Amino acid sequence: xSSNEKTLEALLExxxxxxxxxxAEQVEQAMRVALLLMDADAAVVLPPASRxxxxxxxxxxxAAAAVLPPxxxxxEVVRSLTExxxxxxxxxxxxxxxxxxxxDCPGVGSGPALFIPxxxxxxxxxxxxxxxxxxxxxxxxxxxxxxxxxxxxxxTTLEGLRLASGTERLAVTDDLTDVYNARxxxxxxxxxxxxxxxxxxxxxxxxxxxxxLKAYNNxxxxxxxxxxxxEVASLIAQQTRSFDLMARYGGDDFIVILPQTGRxxxxxxxxxxxxxxxxxxxxxxxxxxxxVSVGVASFPHEGTDIVALIATSHRALxxxxxxxxxxxxxxxPRAA
Numbered sequence: 284x285s286s287n288e289k290t291l292e293a294l295l296e297x298x299x300x301x302x303x304x305x306x307a308e309q310v311e312q313a314m315r316v317a318l319l320l321m322d323a324d325a326a327v328v329l330p331p332a333s334r335x336x337x338x339x340x341x342x343x344x345x346a347a348a349a350v351l352p353p354x355x356x357x358x359e360v361v362r363s364l365t366e367x368x369x370x371x372x373x374x375x376x377x378x379x380x381x382x383x384x385x386x387d388c389p390g391v392g393s394g395p396a397l398f399i400p401x402x403x404x405x406x407x408x409x410x411x412x413x414x415x416x417x418x419x420x421x422x423x424x425x426x427x428x429x430x431x432x433x434x435x436x437x438x439t440t441l442e443g444l445r446l447a448s449g450t451e452r453l454a455v456t457d458d459l460t461d462v463y464n465a466r467x468x469x470x471x472x473x474x475x476x477x478x479x480x481x482x483x484x485x486x487x488x489x490x491x492x493x494x495x496l497k498a499y500n501n502x503x504x505x506x507x508x509x510x511x512x513x514e515v516a517s518l519i520a521q522q523t524r525s526f527d528l529m530a531r532y533g534g535d536d537f538i539v540i541l542p543q544t545g546r547x548x549x550x551x552x553x554x555x556x557x558x559x560x561x562x563x564x565x566x567x568x569x570x571x572x573x574x575v576s577v578g579v580a581s582f583p584h585e586g587t588d589i590v591a592l593i594a595t596s597h598r599a600l601x602x603x604x605x606x607x608x609x610x611x612x613x614x615x616p617r618a619a
Contacts, residue, residue: 305444306330306441306444309437309440309441309444310328310330310339310348310437310441311339311341311347311348313328313411313433313436313437313440314326314327314328314339314341314348314411315341316433317411317413317430317433318341318343318413320426320429320430320433321397321413321415321422321426321429321430322415323343323413323414323415324342324343324391324414324415324416324419325340325341325342325343325388325390325391325413325414326340326341326411326412326413326414327339327340327341327351327388327411327412327414328401328409328410328411328412328437329353329354329361329401329409329410330401330409330441331401331402331403331407331408331409331438331441336353336354337350337351337352337353338350338351338352338353338354339351340388340389340390342390342391351388351389352385353385354385354386355384355385355386358385358386359380359381360381360386360398360410361386361410363381364398364399364400364408364410365400365408368400368402368408369400370397370398370399370400370427370430370431371396371397371398371399372396372397372421372422372424372427373395373396373397373398373421374395374421375393375394375395375417375421376393376394376395376396376414377393377394377417378393387414388412388414391414391415391416392416392417393417394414394415394416394417394418394419395414395415395417395419395420395421395422396412396413396414396415396422397412397413397414397422397426397427397430398410398411398412399411399412399427399430399431399433399434400434401434401437401438401441402438403438403441403442403445410434411430411433411434411437413426413430454466455467457530457531459509459512459513459531460512460513460516460531461513461516462516462520462529462530462531462537463528463529463530463531464530464531465530465531465532465533467530468528468530468532468538468540469589471528471530471540472488472540472589472592472593473589475528475540475542476582476587476588476589476592478542479542479543479582479583480582480583480587484542484543485543485544485545485546485581485582485583486540486541486542486543486544486581486582487541487544487545487546487548487549487579487580487581487582488538488539488540488541488549488579488580488581488592488593488596489538489539489541489549489552489553489556489577489578489579489596490532490536490537490538490577490578490579490580490593490596490597490599490600491515491519491536491537491538491539491553491556491575491576491577491600492535492536492537492575492576492577492600492604493511493512493515493535493573493574493575494573494574494575494576494604494608494609495608496508496511496512496534496535497535499511499568499573503567507566507567510566511565511573512531512535514563514565515537515560515573515575516529516531516537518556518559518560518563519537519539519556519560521559522552522555522556522559523539523541523552524541526542527539527540527541527542528540538593538596539552539556544581545581546579546581546584546613546615549579549581549613550579550611550613553577553579553611554577554611556575556577557574557575557577557609557610557611560573560574560575561573561574561575561609574608574609575609576600576603576604576608576609576610576612577600577603577610577611577612578595578596578597578598578599578600578601578602578603578611578612578613579596579599579611579612579613580592580593580595580596580599580613580614581613581615584615585614585615595614598614599612599613599614600612602614
């Protein structure tokens with residue numbers, strides 16, 4: 284395959300709507316295209332809004348990008364790109380006063396270099412750069428136009444990924460408590476039930492309702508009641524593992540999915556959660572005034588599908604409330 288054919292193939296792949304890449308994959312693909320478009324020996328990207336300021340470098344012929352240290356704090360290159368938003372062409376990076384140690388690319392040395400700014404909305408700008416070894420022809424104005432188009436594509440793509448990530452998060456998150464919402468929980472619970480059934484594993488759900496929150500709202504106001512819900516959500520989260528999943532299922536109602544957990548293990552989590560809420564110092568009320576009632580249901584003993592499990596947890600929760608609230612109930616006895 285000729286160089287032109289490879290470049291065309293890379294450009295077609297870059298714009299392929301069927302290619303669903305994450306942020307890191309999009310950056311690396313852009314560097315591969317930059318190598319081809321610029322006939323460069325290396326490409327470097329300082330991503331916009333980089334948390335640690337580290338750069339990514341891809342050398343011609345390399346299978347994967349490598350991580351480089353951040354550019355120097357006093358980098359004239361970074362300052363100029365940020366302020367002017369214009370390409371920077373260097374016939375030889377080491378012979379230009381604007382280039383500092385750390386602006387070059389290890390393994391290539393200080394030869395011809397071309398820097399193009401990258402921007403995302405409301406973020407610290409970055410750049411994409413191409414490098415050639417010393418002695419090779421400098422980059423041209425035509426080269427800068429080509430890579431400027433590439434930088435515009437990458438900036439737009441990264442901004443799209445950021446917005447999509449935020450939109451997807453909003454779609455599955457409860458806006459008050461910042462935990463998952465009921466729609467996402469039901470999808471996740473179906474998935475976990477299928478997995479538990481396939482591998483012969485146990486699975487439990489813990490259903491939690493804040494006791495007498497309506498009376499608290501009537502006395503203290505809905506705003507303070509909302510703050511109580513947020514604090515309860517935080518307390519529940521503190522009792523769960525990293526791979527457990529918690530969601531707000533209704534007004535005062537939370538459900539926690541506990542994968543690979545039988546009824547006894549779920550009862551322990553439920554009791555820890557109940558005790559944590561009971562002893563927590565909520566504002567404007569005496570200790571123990573805010574409590575929760577908890578119902579526990581387990582797969583496969585109390586239901587083999589989402590409807591049965593949620594219904595069983597609901598009945599267990601109502602039984603806890605009938606017995607005086609601030610307690611944990613399961614409809615089956617503990618295992619012997």
